[in-house]
Amino acid sequence: MRPEAESSLSHRTGVPRPGCAERIGLARLTKAAEAGHDLRPLWRRLIARLLDGTIEAGEGLDLSVIAQLLGDKEAGLAIQHTILASHQLFRSPCAARPPGLRILALAASTDIGSNTPIEFLLERSGIELTTLYVMPNVAWPDWLPPHDVAMVIASDSDDCRAALDKIAHAAPNWPRPLLNLPEFIGRLDRDKLHGLLGGIEGLVIPQTRCVTREQLLELSQSASALSGLAPDLAFPVIVRPRGSHAGKGLAKLDDTNAIEEYLSEHAEDLFFVSRFVDYQSDDGLFRKYRIVLIDGQPYACHLAVADRWDIWYMNAQMAASAEKRREEETFMETFDAGFAERHRAALSALAKRIGLDYFTVDCAETSEGSLLIFEADNTAIVHDMDPPDIFPYKVPQMRKVFDAFVAMLHRRSGRPAEAAA
Known part of the structure; x- marks a missing residue:
């Protein structure tokens, strides 16, 4: 063409x-x-x-x-x-x-x-x-x-x-x-992302390996076999079916016995395995952030707060807790001077290495203050469907995100918004 x-x-x-x-x-x-x-x-x-x-x-x-x-x-x-x-x-x-x-x-x-x-x-x-x-x-x-x-x-x-x-x-x-x-x-898959982002100062991303069902069965016989997959791999580990999202099939396995039990409940042939990183905050809660990066600039998308490590927005029950929503509102209102500034260098390096014009990152903060990366994705949903009577603070925030995306399209097209027709 x-x-x-x-x-x-x-x-x-x-x-x-x-x-x-x-x-x-x-x-x-x-x-x-x-x-x-x-x-x-x-x-x-x-x-x-x-x-x-x-x-x-x-x-x-x-x-x-x-x-x-x-x-x-x-x-x-x-x-x-x-x-x-x-x-x-x-x-x-x-x-x-x-x-x-x-x-x-x-x-x-x-x-x-x-x-x-x-x-x-x-x-x-x-x-x-x-x-x-x-x-x-x-x-x-x-x-x-x-x-x-x-x-x-x-x-x-x-x-x-x-x-x-x-x-x-x-x-x-x-x-x-x-x-x-x-x-x-094509570089966003979990087993490739570690190699792409590894070595960025202030950023933590556990090495992820794709293993077959047979390899998992072998690991169930010997905990020492984990180190053969990745140098930093040891129990507890995180496992999920390859290609799964939104926590489907996600589990933390504490020992070899847990592997057999897990496989008895999941029939898939390929799995991702990585080490578990405990990102629990001092108050005993876990916090997962979704950040959207548009033309290299980070924007807050959501904050999920829960008392479980396997957290995503739907199981955090944010609508049921005014306290959690206040925290999310503060996160959004102070994002540029707070979260984005704390991780400015790491987010900038991450955006440059990934190279996409638009993508999202699901992440957390470690107890040492580093940015812990769970996933980078170009297809995670970014939306304004949350009820405005419960989440009034999300309306201006999502409008900010949408406006940034539209502005990027105009810049990249070479047609300024006021001149486009």
Whole structure:
């Protein structure tokens, strides 16, 4: 694809231009579900249209999202596979006509958690979002929809690798600025991140190894075998299935006996293993922070506080504790002069090594004051779905994040916000 490819292809005659199917989109459907709206009537209407062959491509993709939101991932992916076999371009709702900017998102055919949920960032921005699903066995379209900037939103998961490889091959000649290059996304997996970030002063990231089920069984026979996987590996260890997120399958194993018990409850073939770092604060609680980095600058996304080490926002029960929410509010209000300043050098070095234009980091602080890294991800959800009557302080904070993302898109496109049309 030559630099002039977009303009030349858009004016070719005799080349059919694939239409951009209109969709409700992930953000609106997820927000409806979170607000308690019953999506099943819409599901029934759309599934009837699918079965009688009258469903539109955008409706089919929405049906796939609804199925996954209702807990049927397998059905959702099957529907998505059917739709994407014949249509790959989709347009999300835009808050402005004409749009202030146009972005093309390059996605993989995967579940709703494995592409950057970019709609949440753009919902009220006036930026037009078109998503192109990159299919390994489907040629690039002869015509690309007009866009000012493009962004890779596929993750580093196994089912996205073929799409990332295809994008990487086309990236050097992409006709517009391309953000979140695939070669950088491919370095985010847990067993690669330690090598990328190791040695940064003020930053701690335990070495993570990917092991087979058979290797875990061998470890259950001898605690000394742990050191053969990684020099710093000793009980207790953290284990999780490879590719899992949001704490699914996550466990702390204190001895060899715990390995056998763990494997009896998990049938996966590949696992990540790392040493456990105790990040408990002096008050006996654990604190996990989500930071979003946009063009190298850190922004507070959330703080989860709980009395358990295996913490994420959903199990911290923040809505039930005014004290926890006050702490999160203070964290957000003082972030620039507090957390971000304490870890300024570590966050700056981390952003440079990871190299992505947009990504999130889940982290904590050790008792020595270092930044403890759990995970870096380009697909973690950054949203404004928390009820404003319970979390009023999140409204201005998330607006700050969304505005920073939009400002970055304008800068990278070369079109200042006031000049874009």
